[in-house]
Amino acid sequence: MLFNSLDFAVFLPIIFILYWFIFNKNIKLQNLLIVCASYLFYGWWDWKFLSLIFFSTLIDYFIGRKLFTEEKTTNRKILLWSSIVINLGFLGFFKYYNFFVENFITAFTFFGCNINANSLNIILPVGISFYTFQTLSYSIDVYKKKLEPTKDFIAFAAFVSFFPQLVAGPIERATNLLPQFYKKRTFNYSNAIDGLRQILWGLFKKVVIADNCADYANLIFNNYTDYSGSVLVLGAVFFAFQIYGDFSGYSDIAIGTARLFSFNLMQNFAFPYFSRDIAEFWRRWHISLSTWFRDYLYIPLGGSKGGTFNKIKNTFIIFIVSGFWHGANWTFIVWGALNAIYFLPLLLLNKNRQNIDIVAYGKFIPSINDFFKIIITFSLTVFAWIFFRAENLSHALNYISGIINPTLFTYPSILPIKLISMMLFFVLIEWLQRTEKHALCFNGKTIPLIFRWSLYLVIAFLIASFFGKANSFIYFQF
Amino acid sequence: MKNFIIRIVFFILLYLIIGRLISLITPYHWGNPWYSTKIQYLEKFKSNNLPNTYFFGSSRVYRQIMPTVFDSTYFSLSKKHINSFNLGAPATFCPQVYYLYENFLSSSLSQNTKYVFIELMDIDLIEKNLMHQERVTYWINLSDIFFGYNALHNNPSISLATKTKYISNYSISYLENLLHMGHFGQQYLDNNYYNLDYLGEHKNGFFSLERDTATTKNETFKNQLIDRNKDLIADTSELKNRAINSTKDFSNKNLPLDVVHLERINKLINLSKEKGVSVVFILSPRNNSQNLINLYNAIPENNKIQLSNSKKYPELYMIENSFDIGHLNTKGSSIYSSLLATEFNKLLTDKEHH
Numbered sequence: 001m002l003f004n005s006l007d008f009a010v011f012l013p014i015i016f017i018l019y020w021f022i023f024n025k026n027i028k029l030q031n032l033l034i035v036c037a038s039y040l041f042y043g044w045w046d047w048k049f050l051s052l053i054f055f056s057t058l059i060d061y062f063i064g065r066k067l068f069t070e071e072k073t074t075n076r077k078i079l080l081w082s083s084i085v086i087n088l089g090f091l092g093f094f095k096y097y098n099f100f101v102e103n104f105i106t107a108f109t110f111f112g113c114n115i116n117a118n119s120l121n122i123i124l125p126v127g128i129s130f131y132t133f134q135t136l137s138y139s140i141d142v143y144k145k146k147l148e149p150t151k152d153f154i155a156f157a158a159f160v161s162f163f164p165q166l167v168a169g170p171i172e173r174a175t176n177l178l179p180q181f182y183k184k185r186t187f188n189y190s191n192a193i194d195g196l197r198q199i200l201w202g203l204f205k206k207v208v209i210a211d212n213c214a215d216y217a218n219l220i221f222n223n224y225t226d227y228s229g230s231v232l233v234l235g236a237v238f239f240a241f242q243i244y245g246d247f248s249g250y251s252d253i254a255i256g257t258a259r260l261f262s263f264n265l266m267q268n269f270a271f272p273y274f275s276r277d278i279a280e281f282w283r284r285w286h287i288s289l290s291t292w293f294r295d296y297l298y299i300p301l302g303g304s305k306g307g308t309f310n311k312i313k314n315t316f317i318i319f320i321v322s323g324f325w326h327g328a329n330w331t332f333i334v335w336g337a338l339n340a341i342y343f344l345p346l347l348l349l350n351k352n353r354q355n356i357d358i359v360a361y362g363k364f365i366p367s368i369n370d371f372f373k374i375i376i377t378f379s380l381t382v383f384a385w386i387f388f389r390a391e392n393l394s395h396a397l398n399y400i401s402g403i404i405n406p407t408l409f410t411y412p413s414i415l416p417i418k419l420i421s422m423m424l425f426f427v428l429i430e431w432l433q434r435t436e437k438h439a440l441c442f443n444g445k446t447i448p449l450i451f452r453w454s455l456y457l458v459i460a461f462l463i464a465s466f467f468g469k470a471n472s473f474i475y476f477q478f
Numbered sequence: 479m480k481n482f483i484i485r486i487v488f489f490i491l492l493y494l495i496i497g498r499l500i501s502l503i504t505p506y507h508w509g510n511p512w513y514s515t516k517i518q519y520l521e522k523f524k525s526n527n528l529p530n531t532y533f534f535g536s537s538r539v540y541r542q543i544m545p546t547v548f549d550s551t552y553f554s555l556s557k558k559h560i561n562s563f564n565l566g567a568p569a570t571f572c573p574q575v576y577y578l579y580e581n582f583l584s585s586s587l588s589q590n591t592k593y594v595f596i597e598l599m600d601i602d603l604i605e606k607n608l609m610h611q612e613r614v615t616y617w618i619n620l621s622d623i624f625f626g627y628n629a630l631h632n633n634p635s636i637s638l639a640t641k642t643k644y645i646s647n648y649s650i651s652y653l654e655n656l657l658h659m660g661h662f663g664q665q666y667l668d669n670n671y672y673n674l675d676y677l678g679e680h681k682n683g684f685f686s687l688e689r690d691t692a693t694t695k696n697e698t699f700k701n702q703l704i705d706r707n708k709d710l711i712a713d714t715s716e717l718k719n720r721a722i723n724s725t726k727d728f729s730n731k732n733l734p735l736d737v738v739h740l741e742r743i744n745k746l747i748n749l750s751k752e753k754g755v756s757v758v759f760i761l762s763p764r765n766n767s768q769n770l771i772n773l774y775n776a777i778p779e780n781n782k783i784q785l786s787n788s789k790k791y792p793e794l795y796m797i798e799n800s801f802d803i804g805h806l807n808t809k810g811s812s813i814y815s816s817l818l819a820t821e822f823n824k825l826l827t828d829k830e831h832h
Contacts, residue, residue, distance in 0.1 A: 006610070006650060020479065187479050196486070453492075460493055461500075467610070467659040 001044040003253045004206055004467070011041065012257065019261055020187055027184050031158045034181075034261070038163035042126070045167075049125040052090060057160045059086050060135040064142045064149035064156075076143060083139035091132045094125055099328030127167030129325055133292055135160055138174035140296055147175050155181035164257040168250045170268040170288035177265070185262035190443065195259030197440035200456060202252030203463045209426050210245030212419050212466060213238040220414065221389055224399050229408030232399060234415070239389045240382045241423055244273065247286070252438055271434045273381070273427075274359050276373035278342040279352035281381060289325070293318050304347060311347055316340045326388070331396055335387040342380055358435050422462075497658045506581075509616025509661065512540070512567035513578060515676045516683050520563065520587055528590040531562035532582070533683075534575050535597025538762045539566030542806050543595075544815040545682040551819035556826070560593075564683030570613075571602035573625055576742060577617040583753050591755050595818075596746070598759045598782075600770055601629045601739065603640070604647040612660040618652045628738040635769040686808045687801040706802035716803050720764050721788035721795040726771055735772035743773075747781050758822065761786040763794040763814070764804055780829055783821045791817060 001007050015037045023029040043050050063083045070076050108114070138159075141147040150156045159178045165171075220227055220235030227235070251268035258265045272284035282290050298318045304311050316337065323336020346352040359374065360366035366374065383400075390396035433439040440459075442452055508514040520528065533543045545562040552560050570578070579596060582588055608614045626648050630641050654660065675693070678685035691703040710717065743759065750757040761774045761784040774784060788795045794817070799810030806814055 006654070187482075189479075189482055192482055193485065453489075456489070457493060457496060460489075461497070461658070464657055464659045465661060467654075 001041050003250065003257075004203060007044065011037075012260075016260060027182075028152075028154060030185065031152075031154045031181055034158040034163070035154060035161060038158070038161035038166055041163040042161065042166060045126050046123075052125055052128070053131060053161055054157075056087060056090065056131065056135050057157050059083065060139050060160070061150075061153055061156050063139055065151070067139070067142045068149045080139060080143040084136065087132045087136050087139075091128055094123075094128055096328045130169045130171055131160055131166060133171045133289075134174075137171075137292065137296065138178070141174055147178070150178060150182075152182070162258070162263070164254040164261075164263075165265055168247070168254070169286075170251055170254065170266050171292055172265060172288070173292075177263070180263050188262060191259050191262065194441060194443060195256040197442075197456070198252045198256030198259070198438045200256075200459055200463070201438055201440045202249040202254075202256060204459050205245040205249030205252065205426070207466050208245075208422060208462045210242045210249060212422070213242040213245065216414065216416060216419065217242050217389065221395075221399070224395075224402050227402070228410045228413065229403045229405050230410055230412040231414050232403045233408065234412055236382045236386050236389075236399075236403075240273075240378075240385050241426075243385065243388070244269075245426075255438075267437055271430055273378055274374055274431065274434055275377050276355045276359060276370055277346055277351070277377055278339065278380060279346045280355040281377055282339070282343065283356070289322065293322055297321060308348065312344060315344055315347060319343065330393050331387045331390050334393065334396070335384050338384045338387065342384070361435065494656070501658075507616070507661070508578075509612040510567050510570060510574075510578070511613065511673065512676045513565065513570065515672045515674065516563075516565055516567075517585075517587070518672055519674065519677055519681070527561075528587065529561045529563035530590055531560050531593040531595070532591060533562065533564045533566055533595045533597075534579050534582075535566045535595075535760075535762075536570050536575070536599065537566065537568040537805065538765060539595075539597050540564060540568055540683070540685060541566075541687050541801075542762070542811045542814050543818065544684045544811050546680055546684075547812050547815035548819045551816045552823055555820060555823040562593075562682070564678075566597070566683065569605070569608060572599040572739075573601060573622050573629075573742070574614075574617050575599065576625075576746060577619075577622055579746065579757075580749070583749060583755070588753055588755065591753075593822075594750065594755055594757045595783075595822075596757060596759050597765075598761050598770060598774060598777075599765065600767055601626055601633065601644070601736075603644050604651055609647060609650070610654065610660060615651045615654040615660060618648065618655045620652075623648055623652045625738065625742055629736055629742070632738045633736045633769055634734045635767060684811075686811060687805055688808050703802075710797070710800055710802050714797055717764075717795060717797065717800065720803070721792075724763070724786050724788040724795070726768060735776055736769060739773055740776050743777060747778065757781060758783055758825070760784070760818070763788075763791065763806070780825065783818065783825060785814065785817055785821065 001011060015033070019030055019033055023033050039050055039053075042053065060083055063079050067076055067079050070079060138147070138156075142149045150159075155178065158181050159172075159174065162172075162177065217235055217239040220231060221239070224232055224235070248269035255265045255268070266288055268286060268288050270284040270287065272281050275281035275284055298314055301314045301317060302310055303314060319336040319340035320333055321336070323332040323334070323339075326332045326335075343352070346354075355373075359370050365371075386399055387393075387396045390399060430439050433441065436443075440456075508517060529545075531545075531548075533539045533545075543564050543566065545564055548562050549560050552558070565578075565582075575596060579594065604614050627645060630636065630644050633641075636644075674681075676685065677683055679689060687703060691700060691707075694700045694703075747757055759774070759777055759782045761770065761782070763786050765786070771786075774782060785791050785794060793799055793813050794806065794810065796810070799806055799813060801807040801810070
């Protein structure tokens with residue numbers, strides 16, 4: 001079920017009413033309702049893959065229980081690795097099987113050895129990368145004794161399948177989300193209202209910004225040979241807005257929806273395009289994944305401790321794995337490597353934490369220095385997005401060579417002024433609200449009611465105006 | 479919780495009221511891009527020489543009725559001039575066509591209008607691929623939705639499951655219309671919304687499927703058209719079935735029919751009369767359910783033409799005159815338009831004699 005569909009607009013109020021008016025007396029019943037609603041939400045896409053989520057839930061629940069009682073280190077390690085192998089095994093099979101088979105065939109053919117292996121027609125289960133990482137975090141935290149395993153299977157199943165964030169995150173940690181299923185939830189008016197605002201902004205990002213930018217990004221990327229360098233630059237910028245609007249829009253709707261049920265999910269995006277360097281960008285972009293890799297991969301590898309070689313090695317590993325997580329294609333690996341290259345100088349010069357505050361805090365406009373830093377960081381990001389968007393490496397390289405030629409300085413033949421003006425409106429609101437958790441968060445601010453409500457209505461009308469495409473979210477494929 | 483619900487309800491009410499106010503103060507907007515383009519073209523470029531005859535309907539009108547052929551055939555038979563324009567649009571079905579026609583009648587364009595041809599169609603299901611698009615929501619008002627419900631209820635040839643699906647799709651579309659979903663957005667952003675290509679080669683609203691195949695820049699659409707043509711050539715059995723079905727009894731006037739639909743048709747005939755317009759319902763080839771034939775039989779003689787019966791019009795079911803299973807090619811369209819003009823001339827002559 002898509003958040004930007006009428007199905008969800010009907011589903012959400014029904015679950016909300018059942019949750020707060022029918023099952024509100026009993027926390028276990030509320031959790032059971034969440035599990036049923038989540039399975040319905042997921043099954044709406046393809047019920048056959050529900051068995052995969054259920055199996056993953058079952059495995060990690062029992063491994064978690066066993067880890068708690070098992071004292072022997074060897075046995076504990078076996079249990080942990082069982083969880084890792086099973087979970088990553090599913091992910092590997094569904095997501096990476098064909099990639100490895102095809103690349104092995106290519107590699108062997110290159111060395112003059114022909115092998116027979118067939119790629120399979122595999123459907124990638126929606127959200128598998130997200131819930132796999134979520135359940136893995138549980139097993140690892142239990143193994144590290146950071147978390148006591150739950151005895152409550154329903155609560156655990158609700159944690160794994162919690163519908164707002166099941167298919168595209170934020171990837172929650174068991175330490176944050178699971179305990180929320182044990183506690184009695186009470187309806188919090190201001191939290192719920194702010195949740196609705198966040199949903200509204202998320203829908204705006206998706207329906208108005210991302211989907212309209214997608215039309216132009218697709219047109220330009222699919223026909224890049226027909227356009228001048230200046231148009232190709234615009235195409236990459238449109239894609240940058242598309243992916244941000246699409247993914248952060250999903251996260252906003254997910255977090256807002258969870259708040260309606262009195263759950264707090266972690267912030268996943270913190271206005272990343274206002275970053276002044278790549279390190280800051282990665283602290284603000286897809287935070288739940290970045291911190292997951294930091295805690296469960298980078299730090300176990302040694303992090304930035306050790307010599308220069310170790311730092312370089314670990315940085316490349318984390319960025320390349322992060323790229324590969326997005327998809328089984330060399331373009332994602334190059335995208336990850338490119339970000340590692342951007343990040344390394346900051347790390348080696350010990351400047352990766354120089355911009356940890358909010359840019360131009362308390363000011364309306366940034367300093368010239370900050371402004372140029374933002375533009376340079378954004379440009380580097382846009383350049384990397386070309387690899388992310390391209391069908392394959394040669395598509396990306398041809399696209400880039402299409403940019404670097406004299407036509408770069410010609411007037412673009414595609415210049416959708418109306419769309420660009422909406423993008424500027426979007427950037428302006430985000431800029432003004434960059435100190436908040438989301439762009440429509442007005443808690444504690446003295447903004448006249450009429451202004452706020454007018455803004456909500458304008459946004460609601462814009463969403464309604466562009467509603468109808470019901471485009472899927474990009475991150476569903478990851 | 480009470481405050482929360484009150485606030486949401488208040489917001490929705492405010493949204494609906496403001497939406498209604500916006501609709502009232504902004505110029506009327508046709509949500510169908512083909513129809514919008516054609517109306518805008520007539521208003522802008524043809525206001526001094528408006529046509530006096532129009533064709534309303536789906537792709538069976540848009541792709542099959544050639545105003546140039548119709549006008550010249552009619553002239554050669556009657557020695558009277560006629561100036562026609564094709565207002566058909568793809569996937570524009572009943573009751574949307576009735577809605578368009580009623581709005582057309584109340585517009586200034588109707589002042590010069592003498593004859594209108596409307597394709598006779600069953601109440602159609604909104605296809606899944608069209609759902610949530612502005613073109614299938616903008617026209618659904620309360621009276622049309624009730625007409626749809628009643629007509630479906632009275633249609634003897636549709637199963638209950640299909641009726642449920644129809645009603646659900648129409649209700650969702652009505653809700654979307656009420657909330658202004660999908661309205662204005664594409665018109666605002668998409669520079670190709672008003673696309674003069676829709677008017678066809680002679681700028682008279684007819685656009686053959688062959689020409690569309692040759693000129694479209696949309697590769698997916700082009701491939702779909704090519705496949706539709708290939709499918710017809712590969713298997714002609716369905717076309718033969720349609721030809722056989724078209725010979726069903728046209729004379730039995732006592733078969734059960736959709737009375738609600740008939741009432742609407744009679745209303746349109748009377749409304750047209752008041753405006754000085756003669757309206758003719760066409761039963762077109764390859765679209766002839768029993769329900770439609772029964773309905774056709776009940777329409778007054780002066781307001782109908784049928785070109786559906788394959789015994790009478792075998793050329794309209796020939797493979798060499800076809801583009802795909804449901805549509806004629808350019809050659810077939812020319813024959814069809816000529817036959818339509820001939821039948822129309824007969825109708826007028828009979829009328830005069832009576």
